[in-house]
Amino acid sequence: MISIKELTKQTGVSVRTMRYYDEINLLPPAGKTEGGHRLYSEKEIKKLQEIQFLKSLGFRLIEIKEMLSDKNWDWEIGLKNQLNYILQEKQRIIQIEKTLKGLLNTLKIENSVDLTYINKLIQLYQSKNEQQNIFRDKYFHQGERKLLNKLPKMDSDDPHSLEWISYLVDLKKFKHKGANSPEIQQIIHCMYEKAIDTFGENDDFFNKLWEIRKSPEKSTKMGFYPIEQDILNLIEEAWDFYENKRH
Amino acid sequence: MISIKELTKQTGVSVRTMRYYDEINLLPPAGKTEGGHRLYSEKEIKKLQEIQFLKSLGFRLIEIKEMLSDKNWDWEIGLKNQLNYILQEKQRIIQIEKTLKGLLNTLKIENSVDLTYINKLIQLYQSKNEQQNIFRDKYFHQGERKLLNKLPKMDSDDPHSLEWISYLVDLKKFKHKGANSPEIQQIIHCMYEKAIDTFGENDDFFNKLWEIRKSPEKSTKMGFYPIEQDILNLIEEAWDFYENKRH
C-alpha cells in the first residue's frame, strides 16, 4: 500500500487527477488510513495504466469507466467506433491544414492582409459548391475542364501552384518598374513558357480564361484565385509588349 | 435590420450562439427594439460569416475576437501558429489511428479480449522506447535488423502483417485438429513459403527469432507481436512433422 504521492511519482499523473478519479468512481483507492488519507496497491497502478492507455486513444473517462467495469464489454465495437471517430477527425484536420496552407500562400501575394481580403477568401471558400461547377461547365468544354485543374489552387501546396504564386509575387514586387521593364518582361517570359508547358498552345482556352480573369465577378463565381485588378492590367500591358517583340 | 430568428435562418447558427456572441462581446447586435429585442444588419451577417470561417479553421472565439478587432493583427504569424498546432494534432490523430488499427488486428486473433490481454498490449505500447532498440541491437546484427522490420507489426495494416495475422487466426481455429492434421500442415506450408519469400533461407536468423519467440519476456522486451504459448507449441510441433515429410 502506497501513498497518493508515491503513486503519482511512479505513474506521472497528478494528485488532483487521482482525487478526481476517486470522485467519479473511476479508480477509488484500495483503502484509507484512519485519518482518511488514500492508499493504493499494485492493482490500482495496473488499472491506472489501463486508463492512461485508453485515454491516449482518445476515449473519454466515462467510456473508459464502462469498458473497465463491464465484464462483457464488446471491445471490437468499441474500438471500431473510436476508429471511425478518429478517421473523421483526421479528415477535418487535413481539410483545415489545406485551407491554412492556402491562406498562407495568398499571404505571399498580399503582404498586407486586411479584413476585406479575408472576406473575399471567405466567399471563395464558401462558394465551393455546385454553383462553381455550373459556371465551369457553361464556359468550358470537356477537354478544357481538365486543363482548369492545373491552374493554381488556393488550398494546394503542390509545386505548380507555388510556382504561379511566386510569379505573381514577383510581378507585384517589380510593378513600379513598368510593363516594359526588363524585370517584368523576364517574368512574363517565364510565365509564358510555364503556360505553354502546362496547357500547350491553346489560344482559345487562353482567351476564355483571360476573359473570365478580367471580370472579378466571373472569377469569383468560378472559384479562381483572386488577383488584383492592377496586376491583371500589368499582365495585359506587359503581354502586349512581349508579343510585339516576338513577332 | 432583421430579427435574431431571421439571422439564424440565413446563417444557420443557433439563437443561443448569437446571444452568447453578444454576451462575450464578440458580435453584439447593431441595435435593439424598445422592448430589448436584438436587431442585426448586413454588417453583422458579414462578420458572423468571418467568425464561422475562422472557427472552421479551429481558432477559438477569444482568438477570433482579437483577430477581428485588432486592426494591426499579424495574420501571417497567427495562421502559421494555427498551422503548427494543426500539424501536431494531425500527428496525434495518425498515431491513434495506427494504434487502434493494431488493436483491431489483434482482435482477429484473440476473439475474446479480456483485460489481461489489454494489459499485455499496454505494456507493449508503453515499452516502445530505447529499451527495445537496446535488445534489438543485442540480439541481431545490421543485416538482420532490416529483416526484423518485415515482421508483422501490431500497429500496422499493411498486407504483410495482415497475412501473418490471418495465419495465426487459422492456426487457432484448427488447433484442435492436431499438429499433424492436413489443415494445420497446410497452414504451416503457407507460412514456410511466405517466410522464405520474405526473409530468404536464413537459418541463423530464424533460429534466433524462434529462440526469442519461445521466451515471452524476451518477446515483450523486443516489442514482438504477442503470441500465446499454446500456439507457439503448436507451430513447433507442426514444424517438426513438416520438416520430416520434406526430407
Add this chain to the structure above:
DNA sequence: ATATAAGATTACGTTACGTCACTTTCAAGT
C-alpha cells in the same frame, strides 16, 4: 383585446482536471 409566437434573462450541465484557500493528518525530532 387577446392568443400565441418569438424573444429576453437566468442558471445549470457539459470535460477533465488546474488552481487556490483553508483545515487536518502524518512522521519525525526534541
Add this chain to the structure above:
DNA sequence: ACTTGAAAGTGACGTAACGTAATCTTATAT
C-alpha cells in the same frame, strides 16, 4: 508528550462554447 513542517484532505471556482430548461416579457395577428 509536544511541536513542526510536509503531505493530505475538502470545497469551491474557472475553463470553452454553447444546449437546454424555466420563467417572464414583447411583438404580432386576428
